[in-house]
Amino acid sequence: MKEVVVLSGKGGTGKTSIVGSFAALAKNKVLADCDVDAADLHLLLNPELKDEHDFWSGEVAVIDPEKCTQCGLCQEICRFSAIDNYTVDASSCEGCGFCSRICPPEAITMKERYSGQWFISATRYGPLVHARLGIGQENSGKLVATVRQQAKQLAETQGIDLIISDGPPGIGCPVISSLSGASLALLVTEPTLSGIHDLERVLGVCRHFSVPALVCVNKSDINEENTHHIEKYCLEQGTEIAARIPFDNTVTEAMIHGKPIVEYSHNGVAHHIEKLWEKITGTLAG
Amino acid sequence: MILSVASGKGGTGKTLIATSLALSLKGRGKVQLLDCDVEEPNAHIFLKPVISGSEEVLIPVPHVDENTCTRCGKCAEVCAYHAIAVFGEYVLTFPELCHGCGACSYLCPEKAISEEGRESGIVEWGHSDTIEFAHGRLNIGEAMAPPVIRKVKELAHDNGTIIIDAPPGTSCPVVESVRGSDFCLLVTEPTPFGLNDLELAVETMKELDIPCGIVLNRAGFSDDKVEAYCRKENIPILLTIPLDTEIARLYSRGVTLAEGLPEWREGFVELYGKIWEIVDERSRCPQR
The missing domain is CATH 3.30.70.20 (Alpha-Beta Plaits)
Structure with missing residues (x-):
C-alpha cells in the first residue's frame, strides 16, 4: 500500500486544489482529508455521505x-x-x-x-474519509490518525493500493500524525519569503520522520527570484522539484464551480498538474 | 486592548494584516506584536525585528530515581498520556508524550520522581522600530504547540495595544492564541474554501465569547457569498482589500502594506478605530 500526503507548512499554497485534481487523475485510490480542523476537500469532490461516527477522545x-x-x-x-x-x-x-x-x-x-466526527463518503472519484474536529478541540492528531486508519482499512477491504491525503498546514501534532509512516510527501510551496521559510521547516519534519519528499512550487511566476531561491535550496538539500505551476485565475474559478482544475479546464495549469501526478506515480513505483 | 488576527483557512493574509496594522499605528501609543503561529512564524519576515533576548520553552518531564523507586506502577496508572510505564524491573519514560502535568511526581508514594525540563521550542523578543515584538518557534519534530504559545503570551505587556498573529485552523493552538482577546479579526477570502473555514472560525469565536469582525482579502474577483454570510450572521466587514498583483508582489518580498503602499495606513488606522468602538461599546453593555 502506498500513501502520498500533501503538505505545505504555510497555509493557502494550494494543497487542496492539487489533491482535488489528483483525485480526478489517479485511478484506484482512497482519498483522505487529514486537515480535520479546516477541511475543504469535500467542497471539490461533491461527496455523498455513507457513514458517520462520533469521535470521543x-x-x-x-x-x-x-x-x-x-x-x-x-x-x-x-x-x-x-x-x-x-x-x-x-x-x-x-x-x-x-x-x-x-x-x-x-x-x-x-x-x-x-472531540468531533469522522465520515466515509462516496465520490465519483472513489471513497473519501474525512472528519470535522469539534470547535476548539484538542486531539486533532488522534482524529487524523483515525482518518488514516479508516482510509487504510477501506483500501484493504476494497483491494485498493493507493491513499492520497490532503494534509493540514503547520508542522505540529496533526502534521506529524498525517506524515509519519507515509510513502511520500508532496510539499506545495509558493515563491514568497513566508512560503520559503515554512517549506524549510516542513522539509525538516519530513527528514525527522524519514519520509521522502518532492516539492511543487505553486504560483511560480509571482516572484521569479524567489522561485530561483527555492530551486537552489532544494538542489542543496537533494530534494527534487517535481513541478512549477504558474499563477492562474482558473484555479479559483474551478474552486468556485466546485470542480477539480483538471476537469474544469485544460489550460496550462491542468497540464502541469497532470505532469506532476505522473512524476509522483513514477516516484511511488520507485 | 488585545486584538487577535485569525482565519480558519491558511494563507488568507493574517500576517500581512497583523504587521501592516501594527506599523500603521506608529505614534498612537504602545504597540506590541506577538506572533503565536509557533509552527510557522512569519511576522519577523515582515517586521525584521532586532532580537534582544530569548528563552527556551521547557516541558517539565519526569526523571525517576531508580534506587528509590519500588516499581509500584502508580506513576503509569496516573499518567493520562502513557508517557511513563513500568515493565518488571524497568521504568520507561516517553518524554515526547509527556504534557508536563506533574501528576506522577506529586503522586509517587516514594517521592522517587523529580522533574527536568525538556526543550520543545524557543521564544524570542525584541523590537522593530517602535513596535515591541515577540514570537515563538516550535522545534522541528515536536507535536505540541500550546506550551510555546503560552510562553509567548506571557511576554504580553499590561497595557497598550497587543496584536496577536494566530495560527490557521480552529483547534487547540488557535484557542490558546486568541484566548483572553478583546476582539478577533478574521481574515478571509471570497472563495468557497475561504467561506467554509470562516464559518468554522466564527463558531470558534462564539464558543470563546470573543467578538469578531472580518477583513475580506483578495476581494472583487469572486462571488459575494462571504458578504451574504456576514450580513446573515451580523458580523461587520471592517476592511476590504482587493485582489491586486502589486500587493501579492510586495507580500512575496516580505513587505507590508504600510510600507509598500503607505496610502493603506489610513485604512488600517480607521480599522483600528472601528474595532476600538466595538470593544468600547461592548464593555459598557456586556451581553452576558
Whole structure:
C-alpha cells in the first residue's frame, strides 16, 4: 500500500486544489482529508455521505459544586490554568486527571470528551474519509490518525493500493500524525519569503520522520527570484522539484464551480498538474 | 486592548494584516506584536525585528530515581498520556508524550520522581522600530504547540495595544492564541474554501465569547457569498482589500502594506478605530 500526503507548512499554497485534481487523475485510490480542523476537500469532490461516527477522545475534568469545599487545591496544582473560581474551563483542560486524583472531597470526575466526527463518503472519484474536529478541540492528531486508519482499512477491504491525503498546514501534532509512516510527501510551496521559510521547516519534519519528499512550487511566476531561491535550496538539500505551476485565475474559478482544475479546464495549469501526478506515480513505483 | 488576527483557512493574509496594522499605528501609543503561529512564524519576515533576548520553552518531564523507586506502577496508572510505564524491573519514560502535568511526581508514594525540563521550542523578543515584538518557534519534530504559545503570551505587556498573529485552523493552538482577546479579526477570502473555514472560525469565536469582525482579502474577483454570510450572521466587514498583483508582489518580498503602499495606513488606522468602538461599546453593555 502506498500513501502520498500533501503538505505545505504555510497555509493557502494550494494543497487542496492539487489533491482535488489528483483525485480526478489517479485511478484506484482512497482519498483522505487529514486537515480535520479546516477541511475543504469535500467542497471539490461533491461527496455523498455513507457513514458517520462520533469521535470521543481524551477526557475533561468536571467539578461537582455540591461536593466541592472550595479548598482551592485543584487550582493550585493545575499546570494548564484550567480551573478558576472552582470551575473547569473545558477549552484549557488537557485531561490529565491530576485534579481528580488529589481532590480531598473527591468532587472532581473525568468525563469522556466529544472531540468531533469522522465520515466515509462516496465520490465519483472513489471513497473519501474525512472528519470535522469539534470547535476548539484538542486531539486533532488522534482524529487524523483515525482518518488514516479508516482510509487504510477501506483500501484493504476494497483491494485498493493507493491513499492520497490532503494534509493540514503547520508542522505540529496533526502534521506529524498525517506524515509519519507515509510513502511520500508532496510539499506545495509558493515563491514568497513566508512560503520559503515554512517549506524549510516542513522539509525538516519530513527528514525527522524519514519520509521522502518532492516539492511543487505553486504560483511560480509571482516572484521569479524567489522561485530561483527555492530551486537552489532544494538542489542543496537533494530534494527534487517535481513541478512549477504558474499563477492562474482558473484555479479559483474551478474552486468556485466546485470542480477539480483538471476537469474544469485544460489550460496550462491542468497540464502541469497532470505532469506532476505522473512524476509522483513514477516516484511511488520507485 | 488585545486584538487577535485569525482565519480558519491558511494563507488568507493574517500576517500581512497583523504587521501592516501594527506599523500603521506608529505614534498612537504602545504597540506590541506577538506572533503565536509557533509552527510557522512569519511576522519577523515582515517586521525584521532586532532580537534582544530569548528563552527556551521547557516541558517539565519526569526523571525517576531508580534506587528509590519500588516499581509500584502508580506513576503509569496516573499518567493520562502513557508517557511513563513500568515493565518488571524497568521504568520507561516517553518524554515526547509527556504534557508536563506533574501528576506522577506529586503522586509517587516514594517521592522517587523529580522533574527536568525538556526543550520543545524557543521564544524570542525584541523590537522593530517602535513596535515591541515577540514570537515563538516550535522545534522541528515536536507535536505540541500550546506550551510555546503560552510562553509567548506571557511576554504580553499590561497595557497598550497587543496584536496577536494566530495560527490557521480552529483547534487547540488557535484557542490558546486568541484566548483572553478583546476582539478577533478574521481574515478571509471570497472563495468557497475561504467561506467554509470562516464559518468554522466564527463558531470558534462564539464558543470563546470573543467578538469578531472580518477583513475580506483578495476581494472583487469572486462571488459575494462571504458578504451574504456576514450580513446573515451580523458580523461587520471592517476592511476590504482587493485582489491586486502589486500587493501579492510586495507580500512575496516580505513587505507590508504600510510600507509598500503607505496610502493603506489610513485604512488600517480607521480599522483600528472601528474595532476600538466595538470593544468600547461592548464593555459598557456586556451581553452576558
